[in-house]
Amino acid sequence: MRILITNDDGINAPGLQVLLEIATELAGPKGDVWTVAPAFEQSGVAHCISYTHPTMIAKMGARRFAAEGSPADCVLAGVHDVIEGGRPDLVLSGINRGNNSAENALYSGTLGGAMEAALQGIPAIALSQYLGPENYEIDTPFEAAAAFGVEVIQKILAATPDETQDYRLFYNVNFPPVRAANVKGTRVTAQGFRQGTSFSVVPHNAPTGRRFLWARGGNQQIPTAPGSDAAANLDGYISVTPMRADLTDHAMLDALKVLNT
Numbered sequence: 001m002r003i004l005i006t007n008d009d010g011i012n013a014p015g016l017q018v019l020l021e022i023a024t025e026l027a028g029p030k031g032d033v034w035t036v037a038p039a040f041e042q043s044g045v046a047h048c049i050s051y052t053h054p055t056m057i058a059k060m061g062a063r064r065f066a067a068e069g070s071p072a073d074c075v076l077a078g079v080h081d082v083i084e085g086g087r088p089d090l091v092l093s094g095i096n097r098g099n100n101s102a103e104n105a106l107y108s109g110t111l112g113g114a115m116e117a118a119l120q121g122i123p124a125i126a127l128s129q130y131l132g133p134e135n136y137e138i139d140t141p142f143e144a145a146a147a148f149g150v151e152v153i154q155k156i157l158a159a160t161p162d163e164t165q166d167y168r169l170f171y172n173v174n175f176p177p178v179r180a181a182n183v184k185g186t187r188v189t190a191q192g193f194r195q196g197t198s199f200s201v202v203p204h205n206a207p208t209g210r211r212f213l214w215a216r217g218g219n220q221q222i223p224t225a226p227g228s229d230a231a232a233n234l235d236g237y238i239s240v241t242p243m244r245a246d247l248t249d250h251a252m253l254d255a256l257k258v259l260n261t
Contacts, residue, residue, distance in 0.1 A: 001031040004088040004117075006074040008045065008096065008109025011037040011066040015095035015129065018142045022149040023092055032063065034088065036078040038109075039066040044215065047072050047112035047245075057082070071113030079120050091117035092153070094127035095145045099220060101130065101174045101229035101239060102192040107199070111172060115245050118170040123160065125153060125171045130233045132177030132221060144238075147180035152238060155186075167246040174241075176233045184236040191241055192224025192231060 003023045007016045016037055023033045039058070048070050055069035057077055065082050067074050071093060079087055093113035100108040110126045117124035129135075129145045140146070156171055163169060172191070176183060197218030204212045224230040229239040 001027045001090060002083070002086065002088045003027050003031065003033045004075065004078040004083060004091045004122075005033060005035050006037050006071050006078070006091070006093050006113045008038065008042045008071045008093075008113065010041045011035075011039060011060065011064075013037075013041075013097065015097050015142055015145075018146050018149070019092055019095045019127065021146070022095075022153070025150050026090075026153060034078055034083050035064045036067055036074040036082055037065075038071060038074060039068045042070050042109045044107050045070045045109040045112060046107055047115050048109075049073055049076065049116075071109045072116035075113050075116040075120065079117075079122070087120075088122060090157070091122050091124040092127065093117075093124065094129075095142055095149070095175075096126075096128035097131070097141070098128065099130035099174050099177075099230065099233060100126065100128040100172060101233055102194050102224050103198070104217075105172055105191055105241075105243075111170075111243075114170040114172075115243075118168040119245060121168060123157065123168075123170075125156060125173055127173045127175070129175045130177040130220075132234075134178050134182070136177075138179070143180045144175040144178060144183050148175065148183060148186075148238060152186060152240065156240060165244070167244040170243055170245075172229070172239075172241040172243055174229055174233050174239045176236050176238060178236050182236055183238065186238040186240060187232040189227060189229045189232050189239045189241050191243070192228030194218060194220075194222045194224055194230060197222055
């Protein structure tokens with residue numbers, strides 16, 4: 001198996017090293033793993049691409065490249081320029097430091113990389129490690145992801161049917177904020193929504209007199225509705241959420257037919 005890995009935390013992020021180990025095991029001795037990751041952190045860039053300026057890319061080692069762009073840029077670079085011998089069979093994005101459950105998924109560069117792979121017709125999985133009081137300050141905060149990553153990915157690939165839809169499936173996997181020994185299992189979930197919290201900005205006046213705004217996330221320990229991602233994560237379960245890039249609210253199409261003229 002040929003696997004392309006990327007992330008949004010940057011080429012030197014510890015989560016990417018954990019993902020490399022997972023991907024190497026999945027690829028097997030006859031496979032190969034290619035890394036194309038942002039040269040600098042790209043958290044929160046979602047599915048943006050560098051459409052109006054070129055992306056510089058540099059080889060950092062064997063099958064290892066850094067690109068001055070977003071995770072989606074990295075996938076484009078890997079698929080159309082970097083990888084030798086054909087397209088990847090699988091794209092893995094992560095492992096993000098922090099969860100991409102609920103509304104976080106809409107901002108996530110980690111998800112953006114997986115989404116671009118799906119748009120390119122390639123199976124893709126985004127992986128993130130939820131952080132909380134139990135695992136935030138341990139030596140290996142990615143412990144749960146490292147312990148269960150291979151197994152979860154193998155089960156997802158085995159359960160995924162052959163694709164015929166234009167907007168292909170990709171998956172959002174979030175490992176719970178617990179030690180590996182305390183992971184209860186896996187749940188297939190819907191994307192949730194954290195009530196009463198959201199992203200906001202914090203103003204700051206620099207010594208020069210200029211005003212700056214820092215983006216700030218909301219409380220990540222608020223559970224979402226039962227059966228959705230963050231609720232499962234905070235209960236100790238790995239969440240697996242199937243997604244597509246089609247943003248249409250299909251349930252509203254019939255209701256809005258009165259607008260047709």
